[in-house]
Amino acid sequence: RAEAEQRIQTLRTELEEYNYRYHVLDDPTVSDAEYDRLMAELLRLEEVYPDLVTPDSPSVKVGGEPLPYFEKVEHRIPMLSLGNAFSFDDLQDFDERIRRLSGRESIDYVCELKIDGLAVSLRYEDGVMVRGATRGDGRTGENITQNLKTIRSLPLRLRELVTLEVRGEAFLPKKEFERINRVKEERGEALFANPRNAAAGSLRQLDPKLAAERTLDIFLYGIGEMEGVQNPLTHTASLDLLQKLGLKVNPERVTVKGIDDVMDFVNHWREHRMELGYEIDGIVIKVDDLALREQLGFTAKSPRWAIAYKFPAEEGVTV
Numbered sequence: 220r221a222e223a224e225q226r227i228q229t230l231r232t233e234l235e236e237y238n239y240r241y242h243v244l245d246d247p248t249v250s251d252a253e254y255d256r257l258m259a260e261l262l263r264l265e266e267v268y269p270d271l272v273t274p275d276s277p278s279v280k281v282g283g284e285p286l287p288y289f290e291k292v293e294h295r296i297p298m299l300s301l302g303n304a305f306s307f308d309d310l311q312d313f314d315e316r317i318r319r320l321s322g323r324e325s326i327d328y329v330c331e332l333k334i335d336g337l338a339v340s341l342r343y344e345d346g347v348m349v350r351g352a353t354r355g356d357g358r359t360g361e362n363i364t365q366n367l368k369t370i371r372s373l374p375l376r377l378r379e380l381v382t383l384e385v386r387g388e389a390f391l392p393k394k395e396f397e398r399i400n401r402v403k404e405e406r407g408e409a410l411f412a413n414p415r416n417a418a419a420g421s422l423r424q425l426d427p428k429l430a431a432e433r434t435l436d437i438f439l440y441g442i443g444e445m446e447g448v449q450n451p452l453t454h455t456a457s458l459d460l461l462q463k464l465g466l467k468v469n470p471e472r473v474t475v476k477g478i479d480d481v482m483d484f485v486n487h488w489r490e491h492r493m494e495l496g497y498e499i500d501g502i503v504i505k506v507d508d509l510a511l512r513e514q515l516g517f518t519a520k521s522p523r524w525a526i527a528y529k530f531p532a533e534e535g536v537t538v
């Protein structure tokens with residue numbers, strides 16, 4: 220039994236490292252076959268020694284028992300929706316209001332791709348993922364921890380054992396969306412209209428094994444509550460912190476000075492978004508300086524320091 224415990228620990232560490240390299244760094248170090256063989260060995264050992272299973276064991280990525288229903292979860296820091304911009308005039312107005320309210324000549328912005336998926340919140344305590352929830356109405360969401368744990372690129376344990384709540388967008392890559400719809404077509408089932416609906420459908424399955432069959436992915440974009448870590452001064456530093464903790468952050472983000480460079484970024488991705496392996500429905504633009512965000516505050520339903528520039532809906536089939 221002692222050597223089994225030792226072997227289980229070794230397998231866990233190895234599988235976690237492989238997950239991180241493959242799904243977060245997109246730089247696999249072992250073949251899928253080798254990964255599957257190690258996972259099968261871990262599952263077998265955990266079956267023989269069920270009392271050795273821990274909530275952060277990589278084996279939960281293959282999904283546990285189905286739930287009868289989803290519990291409700293309160294978001295202590297509400298997950299707000301973003302105001303929308305549909306033109307460059309809207310972006311100019313957004314920038315002008317911030318410069319007027321702040322008295323600053325030029326504003327630093329972070330531009331991110333707006334992933335077209337499902338907004339989720341994840342809570343890590345002492346570095347271990349303890350809960351995952353849908354955004355819901357921004358204040359109350361559904362507890363989908365078991366399903367979120369099946370996302371390969373989402374670490375069950377952070378690289379620093381801190382306690383924090385992070386927010387991100389879970390999504391289905393285009394290729395996986397097409398595979399799932401081909402399977403549905405063969406089974407004569409109704410197809411998913413788009414990757415966003417497919418991601419939502421997968422994450423709201425009561426049976427985590429079904430969620431595990433679908434290769435969902437996730438990009439994290441924000442920090443909610445945080446303990447034991449000193450507050451970053453900028454959004455850029457927050458995103459760097461998320462990456463340092465082993466969380467997957469979309470690599471296409473930029474920090475720019477002034478709204479003109481924001482418009483260049485919007486133009487670039489309006490042209491090139493079809494080249495991405497996942498669907499985006501716009502660009503998120505955020506004030507970088509967190510102290511300035513405090514000064515700007517919120518309207519009734521969205522922050523004054525962020526806006527989503529929306530692209531027109533993608534025509535035709537996503538290639």
Ligand SMILES: Cc1ccc2cc(C(N)=O)cc(O)c2n1
Pocket residue numbers: 299300301331332333334335336338388440441503525
């Ligand atoms: C505050 C907020 C709200 C929704 C968001 C949504 C996305 C997204 N869909 O990628 C990215 C962000 O940075 C967001 N930030």
